Amino acid sequence: MSSQPAIIITSPPSWDIFCNVIDNYGDIGVCWRLARQLAGEYGLSVRLWVDDLASFVRLHPSADAQAALQWCCGVQVCHWSQSFAGVQPATVVIEGFGCQLPASYLQAMETSPPVWINLEYLSAESWVEGCHGLPSPVRAMIRYFYFPGFVPATGGLLLESGLLARRDAFCPDVGAKSRFWHSLGMLAPDPDTMIVSLFCYENGNVPELFEVWAGGTQRMLCLVPEGRVLPQVAAWFGDAAAAAGSRYVRGMLEVQVLPFVSQQQYDQLLWLCDLNFVRGEDSMVRAQWAAKPMLWHIYPQQDMAHWPKLEAFIDRYCALLSHDDAMLVRHLMEAWNRGCGAGPLWQQYMGAWPRLHAHAGQWCSHLCEDGGGSLAANLVDFSRQIMDSAAPNLRGG
Numbered sequence: 001m002s003s004q005p006a007i008i009i010t011s012p013p014s015w016d017i018f019c020n021v022i023d024n025y026g027d028i029g030v031c032w033r034l035a036r037q038l039a040g041e042y043g044l045s046v047r048l049w050v051d052d053l054a055s056f057v058r059l060h061p062s063a064d065a066q067a068a069l070q071w072c073c074g075v076q077v078c079h080w081s082q083s084f085a086g087v088q089p090a091t092v093v094i095e096g097f098g099c100q101l102p103a104s105y106l107q108a109m110e111t112s113p114p115v116w117i118n119l120e121y122l123s124a125e126s127w128v129e130g131c132h133g134l135p136s137p138v139r140a141m142i143r144y145f146y147f148p149g150f151v152p153a154t155g156g157l158l159l160e161s162g163l164l165a166r167r168d169a170f171c172p173d174v175g176a177k178s179r180f181w182h183s184l185g186m187l188a189p190d191p192d193t194m195i196v197s198l199f200c201y202e203n204g205n206v207p208e209l210f211e212v213w214a215g216g217t218q219r220m221l222c223l224v225p226e227g228r229v230l231p232q233v234a235a236w237f238g239d240a241a242a243a244a245g246s247r248y249v250r251g252m253l254e255v256q257v258l259p260f261v262s263q264q265q266y267d268q269l270l271w272l273c274d275l276n277f278v279r280g281e282d283s284m285v286r287a288q289w290a291a292k293p294m295l296w297h298i299y300p301q302q303d304m305a306h307w308p309k310l311e312a313f314i315d316r317y318c319a320l321l322s323h324d325d326a327m328l329v330r331h332l333m334e335a336w337n338r339g340c341g342a343g344p345l346w347q348q349y350m351g352a353w354p355r356l357h358a359h360a361g362q363w364c365s366h367l368c369e370d371g372g373g374s375l376a377a378n379l380v381d382f383s384r385q386i387m388d389s390a391a392p393n394l395r396g397g
């Protein structure tokens with residue numbers, strides 16, 4: 001966090017969201033999406049504090065990476081610098097992913113305690129249901145742990161109202177799709193081409209899959225957003241480095257490197273593709289709303305700590321599939337996350353394709369009907385319940 005002059009804001013908003021960007025785009029991706037939805041759909045005044053504006057600008061390219069304070073989509077976006085003097089806390093304070101609130105802000109909270117929520121990372125593991133919403137006393141205040149999730153006893157998933165209707169209008173709209181291709185500097189591919197988006201961390205399966213795709217009988221177009229996997233992509237084609245705009249062809253495989261696009265455009269990209277490779281947290285959720293088959297590269301942690309989280313998701317995701325198809329998806333998803341072994345499974349995966357395609361739609365409907373609901377709506381309800389309760393340490397209590 002850089003030190004900058006303090007931003008003096010006299011009238012506090014109703015919600016403050018704090019985001020400490022650790023690496024990648026998931027933290028700011030989730031916080032920005034939530035902030036936008038709270039402001040746009042719930043009419044709340046929202047202030048988003050982010051310590052790395054450059055990452056924010058990648059997701060929202062019209063933003064200014066130098067501005068200490070700016071308005072974006074109805075959200076007051078503030079650069080979270082070291083100095084916090086003069087900042088009055090909001091009524092609801094969201095601490096993104098356990099980030100440490102500034103000391104002066106914490107002190108100011110004690111005068112008139114807000115609803116204080118620590119928004120946790122998404123996990124499909126069952127222990128989440130027991131921990132979701134639990135209070136924890138801190139400095140004579142209460143901090144609540146809020147867990148997004150896939151089942152009713154959790155905080156649910158970020159889902160903007162109207163997203164699925166926009167998706168359903170976009171998918172059959174030839175004009176909208178061709179405008180999208182055009183915005184990427186491309187022409188729409190032949191209709192018999194299988195289109196795949198590849199957003200992942202470094203992954204040893206990339207050469208394996210490229211080999212299979214290039215040597216197969218199906219025409220493949222692989223769209224790779226700029227990011228960590230590019231060196232591997234370039235190397236497979238014998239190139240020193242790839243960048244947005246790079247295009248490679250070998251056999252039946254064409255690879256096109258895309259610029260990093262806004263979150264809204266990224267949704268459209270997922271809707272346009274037949275299969276999406278996604279990673280982390282937010283793109284993984286968006287791929288499920290896209291209702292297309294997807295392969296998830298979970299954020300790898302030390303000592304394989306991420307593996308139970310991966311297995312928990314696979315268990316839930318595959319529950320609606322037949323035993324054989326579920327095993328296939330499990331083995332491919334595990335191989336993808338192990339970094340080897342995906343290539344030999346590809347033909348089998350393609351053999352189950354019509355069922356996997358149908359399953360992606362069923363899974364999306366299942367999440368909408370029997371999942372945990374909308375994370376933003378749940379947070380709004382939760383904070384209102386806390387405010388309405390007689391908790392003595394809350395503002396006005």
Ligand SMILES: Cc1cn([C@H]2C[C@H](O)[C@@H](COP(=O)(O)OP(=O)(O)O[C@H]3O[C@@H](C)[C@H](O)[C@@H](O)[C@H]3O)O2)c(=O)[nH]c1=O
Pocket residue numbers: 022023024025026027028029030058059121199225259260261262263264266279280281282283284299
């Ligand atoms: C490829 C692409 C992604 N995006 C967005 C979608 C998401 O909001 C964001 C990517 O975030 P994720 O999918 O979550 O993957 P990530 O790998 O970038 O973020 C990760 O960061 C780690 C620190 C966390 O622990 C992980 O849980 C995870 O969140 O970027 C675009 O807006 N445009 C693009 O072109």
